[in-house]
Amino acid sequence: MRPDGGISLSFVAQQRIRQLEQKLRVKEERIVVLETENALLHLKLAECRGLFGRDTNEVAQLNFVHDKQQNLCRSMSSVIIQVYGAIQRLKRDLKNLHSFALELSRDFQHQCKNSLYQVLTAVQRIQLQNEAMQTFQTKAFDLEQSLQEVNERYQQEKQKRKILHNSLVELRGNIRVHCRIRPLLPFDTASGHSVSQDRHRKLSEKVAHATDDETVLVKCNRPGHTLINKTFQFDRYNVCIMAYGQTGSGKTYTMLGPQSEDDVTLSIEDELELGIIPRATEEVFRLISEKPPGSHWVEVSVVEVYNNEIFDLLAKDSCGRVFGVKRDVVTTKEGKSDVPLLTYETVENAVEFLQLVDKGLQLRVKHPTLVHAHSSRSHLVVTLTITTKAVSADSFAPLWTDEESSPRLSKELFCTFPQQVKDDKLLFPSRASSPAQFESTEKLKHIKTKLQLVDLAGSECVGMSGVTGVALRETSFINRSLSALSDVLGAIAEQRSHIPYRNSKLTHLLQDSIGGNAKLLVMLCVSPCQKYLAESLQSLGFGTRARQVQRGQVKKRNPPVSSKSK
Numbered sequence: 077m078r079p080d081g082g083i084s085l086s087f088v089a090q091q092r093i094r095q096l097e098q099k100l101r102v103k104e105e106r107i108v109v110l111e112t113e114n115a116l117l118h119l120k121l122a123e124c125r126g127l128f129g130r131d132t133n134e135v136a137q138l139n140f141v142h143d144k145q146q147n148l149c150r151s152m153s154s155v156i157i158q159v160y161g162a163i164q165r166l167k168r169d170l171k172n173l174h175s176f177a178l179e180l181s182r183d184f185q186h187q188c189k190n191s192l193y194q195v196l197t198a199v200q201r202i203q204l205q206n207e208a209m210q211t212f213q214t215k216a217f218d219l220e221q222s223l224q225e226v227n228e229r230y231q232q233e234k235q236k237r238k239i240l241h242n243s244l245v246e247l248r249g250n251i252r253v254h255c256r257i258r259p260l261l262p263f264d265t266a267s268g269h270s271v272s273q274d275r276h277r278k279l280s281e282k283v284a285h286a287t288d289d290e291t292v293l294v295k296c297n298r299p300g301h302t303l304i305n306k307t308f309q310f311d312r313y314n315v316c317i318m319a320y321g322q323t324g325s326g327k328t329y330t331m332l333g334p335q336s337e338d339d340v341t342l343s344i345e346d347e348l349e350l351g352i353i354p355r356a357t358e359e360v361f362r363l364i365s366e367k368p369p370g371s372h373w374v375e376v377s378v379v380e381v382y383n384n385e386i387f388d389l390l391a392k393d394s395c396g397r398v399f400g401v402k403r404d405v406v407t408t409k410e411g412k413s414d415v416p417l418l419t420y421e422t423v424e425n426a427v428e429f430l431q432l433v434d435k436g437l438q439l440r441v442k443h444p445t446l447v448h449a450h451s452s453r454s455h456l457v458v459t460l461t462i463t464t465k466a467v468s469a470d471s472f473a474p475l476w477t478d479e480e481s482s483p484r485l486s487k488e489l490f491c492t493f494p495q496q497v498k499d500d501k502l503l504f505p506s507r508a509s510s511p512a513q514f515e516s517t518e519k520l521k522h523i524k525t526k527l528q529l530v531d532l533a534g535s536e537c538v539g540m541s542g543v544t545g546v547a548l549r550e551t552s553f554i555n556r557s558l559s560a561l562s563d564v565l566g567a568i569a570e571q572r573s574h575i576p577y578r579n580s581k582l583t584h585l586l587q588d589s590i591g592g593n594a595k596l597l598v599m600l601c602v603s604p605c606q607k608y609l610a611e612s613l614q615s616l617g618f619g620t621r622a623r624q625v626q627r628g629q630v631k632k633r634n635p636p637v638s639s640k641s642k
């Protein structure tokens with residue numbers, strides 16, 4: 077400031093400068109701030125640039141993805157269109173289904189109603205039927221009661237009949253006699269040298285006639301001789317077990333059927349001509365075929381009793397050839413007759429059986445006599461042993477029973493030969509050739525039944541048969557054994573305490589079949605012509621007495637068969 081108190085210029089300048097400097101500093105500070113801001117903005121710009129670069133990549137990738145998405149969208153759209161179409165179709169189907177279900181439901185309801193109606197009707201019907209059933213049951217009960225009453229009455233009647241039957245059987249006994257008269261044959265009328273023509277004609281006349289099934293008439297009117305006009309009654313001609321009669325009267329024919337001159341072969345071709353042995357065997361196998369398989373089996377033995385010796389006609393030598401081997405007959409502990417070592421062959425059918433019998437027959441002794449050119453010199457005994465097995469005693473069903481007689485041949489035949497042995501133990505192993513099944517069923521019950529078919533040798537009048545030497549000896553044995561048989565039958569008929577079975581090998585061998593519970597049929601064979609009148613009358617007389625003794629009509633006496641040995 078100047079001394080007058082005025083403001084100098086410099087001061088003002090200075091003031092101005094200071095102001096300007098102030099302003100400058102402010103400006104500089106502002107610049108610094110702006111620069112800082114600028115730097116920061118650069119930085120941001122750089123950052124933004126970086127970001128922008130990255131974003132561009134992302135945009136490219138996003139574009140790529142976007143393209144892909146668009147493609148996907150396009151394909152999805154077509155799929156969606158398809159799906160949509162399918163959905164539309166499904167909707168239509170669903171709609172159809174729905175209406176079908178509705179229809180079905182309506183049908184079902186309708187059917188349910190129908191069924192218910194039917195069930196109700198059926199229930200009503202059942203109720204009605206139940207009521208009817210109850211009425212019927214009441215009636216059935218009443219009927220059953222009356223049936224029971226009838227059954228009781230039937231059983232009582234049956235019992236009465238059985239008692240009657242048994243007493244009849246008791247009256248008739250176990251021996252039946254039938255008679256068969258053979259026809260006149262050429263050799264009956266053949267002329268002998270020692271008689272005149274006239275006498276020969278007389279001798280060849282038929283004097284024995286069967287007037288009916290049960291009656292034999294012997295009518296003979298010889299001048300100077302007693303008039304014979306006699307009838308003999310016999311049981312019906314049905315079956316027999318034992319053919320008895322004089323030589324040449326037809327025993328072998330009856331038992332075996334016709335045989336050719338040189339060949340003894342049995343034939344089962346001509347049914348009408350069959351003998352009892354093939355018929356009986358066929359019947360046995362027919363009956364067996366009706367039983368369960370394996371429940372029955374048959375063994376066969378064939379023996380001949382020749383000169384009071386027993387020969388096994390099925391025994392084989394080392395080469396398998398059959399030849400008659402001598403055997404003996406013994407009585408077992410149980411009182412049965414037995415032939416130790418006897419050959420038993422198992423057979424499956426009648427043909428096999430007949431083949432065996434044929435073999436045996438080849439060995440049977442024959443010898444021509446004046447009466448019969450093919451006279452059998454031995455007794456033939458064919459035995460069928462039938463073994464029956466059952467799983468228990470209750471289920472046992474024997475091949476035949478002898479409870480009641482029947483008119484049928486089979487029943488009648490089988491009623492004739494029951495000799496049954498009920499075993500709790502095995503009997504079979506004591507015999508040869510047991511079937512395989514048998515061994516595996518040890519605990520089974522077995523019943524053995526014997527069917528013995530016998531062709532006896534013929535009784536013979538030595539004067540007529542003209543035998544000498546060996547044949548005469550044979551005749552003597554034949555007549556003696558027939559006499560022993562007659563004694564046994566007489567003793568049985570008269571119910572004697574001792575039956576002389578052991579007096580001859582024949583009766584000893586047949587012991588099981590002609591005593592005890594067994595039934596024996598004697599088939600009398602008779603020659604029709606006058607020449608054998610005495611022999612025929614003797615046979616018929618024997619048969620009649622045996623039958624009458626059985627019926628209790630005659631007093632005890634010895635049958636006169638022993639006279640045949642004269």
Ligand SMILES: Nc1ncnc2c1ncn2[C@@H]1O[C@H](COP(=O)(O)OP(=O)(O)OP(=O)(O)O)[C@@H](O)[C@H]1O
Binds near residue numbers: 258322327452535601
């Ligand atoms: N009913 C019959 N029909 C036809 N011929 C028969 C009849 N009976 C027997 N014959 C015949 O009579 C003859 C003697 O019969 P067969 O051989 O059976 O007698 P047999 O009694 O057995 O004799 P033998 O005891 O001597 O052996 C034989 O030629 C036989 O063919």
